[in-house]
Amino acid sequence: MKTVQFLSNSPQIDKITKGLTLTRSLFVSSLLMGEKHTGKKTFIKMLFPNAIYVDASQEQELILALEQYDKLIIYNFEKVQYIEKLNFEHKRIIAIANTTKNQQKFNSHFAFIYKMPSLQEREDLKLLIDYFTKEIKEKLMIEVSTPITKESLDLSHNIKSLKASISKQLILQTLNKEEIEERLYQYLFQEIEGNNAYREHLGLYERPLIEAGLQKYKSQLKLAGVLGLNRNTLRKKIQEYDIS
Numbered sequence: 001m002k003t004v005q006f007l008s009n010s011p012q013i014d015k016i017t018k019g020l021t022l023t024r025s026l027f028v029s030s031l032l033m034g035e036k037h038t039g040k041k042t043f044i045k046m047l048f049p050n051a052i053y054v055d056a057s058q059e060q061e062l063i064l065a066l067e068q069y070d071k072l073i074i075y076n077f078e079k080v081q082y083i084e085k086l087n088f089e090h091k092r093i094i095a096i097a098n099t100t101k102n103q104q105k106f107n108s109h110f111a112f113i114y115k116m117p118s119l120q121e122r123e124d125l126k127l128l129i130d131y132f133t134k135e136i137k138e139k140l141m142i143e144v145s146t147p148i149t150k151e152s153l154d155l156s157h158n159i160k161s162l163k164a165s166i167s168k169q170l171i172l173q174t175l176n177k178e179e180i181e182e183r184l185y186q187y188l189f190q191e192i193e194g195n196n197a198y199r200e201h202l203g204l205y206e207r208p209l210i211e212a213g214l215q216k217y218k219s220q221l222k223l224a225g226v227l228g229l230n231r232n233t234l235r236k237k238i239q240e241y242d243i244s
Contacts, residue, residue: 004045007131009124013043016114020047020094023112027070029093031077031106034116036098037158041075043116044094048073056080056095066091078102083109119155119162126150128162136167144173207241210234214243 008014016032023030034040044051052072054065057079063086065072070091077095080086088109095110103113119125133148154165175183188201213223220238224231 006043006046028111029088030112031095031110037160
């Protein structure tokens with residue numbers, strides 16, 4: 001059987017681990033709440049590798065499982081419509097809910113309620129970034145040396161968007177000039193139309209050029225010289241593209 005791995009070096013998650021571990025031998029019910037794609041199910045599988053799992057969205061299967069077992073992991077618990085139908089007495093239930101809302105609704109059924117932090121809240125985000133970066137490099141068989149920082153990543157959907165944005169950045173780092181031109185050609189071939197296309201698409205070149213230059217040189221005066229532009233012209237373009 002493959003060992004389930006949940007990466008963490010987080011004091012917040014350590015507290016949840018200790019709390020759930022202490023209830024291993026107790027017939028009490030616990031709820032782990034949190035946003036989607038924060039690794040809740042993987043985390044529980046790591047702690048309880050031999051547990052029986054049931055999907056709360058399948059109401060009849062859930063009710064039947066509660067009749068048959070006194071130890072159970074219930075996932076998708078936010079989809080339960082009639083929580084009052086569920087009997088948790090003399091059972092050890094661990095439920096997983098993809099929400100951080102309506103905690104009061106669950107209070108009567110759970111002795112302990114824990115909240116899994118989102119990736120934006122985790123103190124060990126760099127650990128995850130480094131792990132997934134290495135994993136994706138090996139899977140895609142690419143070699144790049146430019147480090148990926150959390151400021152450049154999309155965490156809006158937690159691990160799902162984190163892995164997607166790491167993959168995108170790594171792939172972009174491998175592109176050479178000809179490949180960038182080819183991709184731009186394909187995009188423009190699909191998008192060019194109307195009677196002002198040159199002006200409308202000029203920002204594809206100018207905006208990243210100015211943003212990269214400002215990041216690199218930290219000075220509008222220096223960048224104007226590097227680009228061979230009048231300083232006032234550069235300032236107007238910065239305002240035009242709303243570059244901060």
